[in-house]
Amino acid sequence: MNPIHNKSNNNEFIFGIHPLLEALNKDIEIDKVIIQAGIKSPHIQELKRMLTEREIPVQIVPQEKLARITRSNHQGIIGFVSPVTFVPLEEILQQVYEAGRDPFLLVLDRVTDVRNFGAICRTAECVGIDAVIVPARGSARIGGDAVKTSAGALLNMNICRSFNLKDTLDYLKNSGIQLVACTEKTDTYIYNSTFSGPTCIVMGSEEDGISPEYLKKCDRKVKIPMVGKTSSLNVSVAAAIVMYEVYKGKNSL
Numbered sequence: 001m002n003p004i005h006n007k008s009n010n011n012e013f014i015f016g017i018h019p020l021l022e023a024l025n026k027d028i029e030i031d032k033v034i035i036q037a038g039i040k041s042p043h044i045q046e047l048k049r050m051l052t053e054r055e056i057p058v059q060i061v062p063q064e065k066l067a068r069i070t071r072s073n074h075q076g077i078i079g080f081v082s083p084v085t086f087v088p089l090e091e092i093l094q095q096v097y098e099a100g101r102d103p104f105l106l107v108l109d110r111v112t113d114v115r116n117f118g119a120i121c122r123t124a125e126c127v128g129i130d131a132v133i134v135p136a137r138g139s140a141r142i143g144g145d146a147v148k149t150s151a152g153a154l155l156n157m158n159i160c161r162s163f164n165l166k167d168t169l170d171y172l173k174n175s176g177i178q179l180v181a182c183t184e185k186t187d188t189y190i191y192n193s194t195f196s197g198p199t200c201i202v203m204g205s206e207e208d209g210i211s212p213e214y215l216k217k218c219d220r221k222v223k224i225p226m227v228g229k230t231s232s233l234n235v236s237v238a239a240a241i242v243m244y245e246v247y248k249g250k251n252s253l
Helices: 016-027 044-051 063-069 089-098 114-127 144-149 165-174 235-250
Strands: 005-008 011-017 030-034 058-061 077-081 105-110 129-137 158-164 177-180 199-203 219-223
Touching: 011 016, 016 030, 016 044, 016 077, 030 044, 030 063, 063 165, 089 129, 089 158, 089 165, 105 114, 105 165, 114 129, 114 144, 114 235, 129 165, 158 165, 165 177, 177 235, 199 235
Parallel strands: 030 058, 105 129, 105 199, 129 158, 177 199, 177 219
Antiparallel strands: 005 011, 011 077, 030 077
C-alpha cells in the first residue's frame, strides 16, 4: 500500500494508520502526528510505539479537528510530513568544532507564526547560523508555507528539534556556548555590547517574550532601542537585528 499524500494550503500530510506506518518504515520525515481521541485499532499501539521511538510529537485531538484538515477517511490519524530532515544538535556541534569554527546558533522559544518562522530562517541562513533550534511542541509547523516564506532558505538550514528546551539550553552552556537573550527585561542595549566566541541567540514569542525559566539560564541579556510610539518589533525583524549585530561582533566588522 502506498502512503496517501494530500496537500492542503501547501502543507503535505499522510492520513490513515497503515499508510502512516509504511511512511515510518520508509523513514519519511514526519513533523508531528495528530490522533483522534478515543480511537481504537489493533495497530494503534504499534504506531504509538514507533512514534515514541522516533521522538515524533503526538497530539490527541477531537474528531472535529481532523475533519477540518481532510474529509477523506483518515481513520483518526493524520501525520504531517516535514520538508526538512531534523538534525541532532550534538551532530551539528561536533561538525562545527571539528571544522575549527565557533558555533553560531539560534533558539526560538514558542515562535508559532509560520510567516515569522520562515522569515527568521531566511535571515538565519543568510547570516550563517549553524542551526535553528525549535521546541517539538509549541512552535510553528515546518511545512510548505514555512519553506515558501523563507524563500527556500529553510531547505538549506540545519533544524534541530528539542523535546526539552531546558535541557537543551543546559547542554549548550556545558558545551561552552554563551546564551544571548533578546529581551526587554534588561538595561543593556545590543549596540553597547560586543560578541565573540561560541554564541547562541535566544528569541521568545512575540506575545510574552522568552519564558522566565529559559531567560534565567541566559548568560547575557540585550535589548533593541525603541524610540517610537510602537511598543515592540515583529519577532522576525528583532531576530534579524540581533543576528546581524552578533555576526558583526563575531567577525570584527
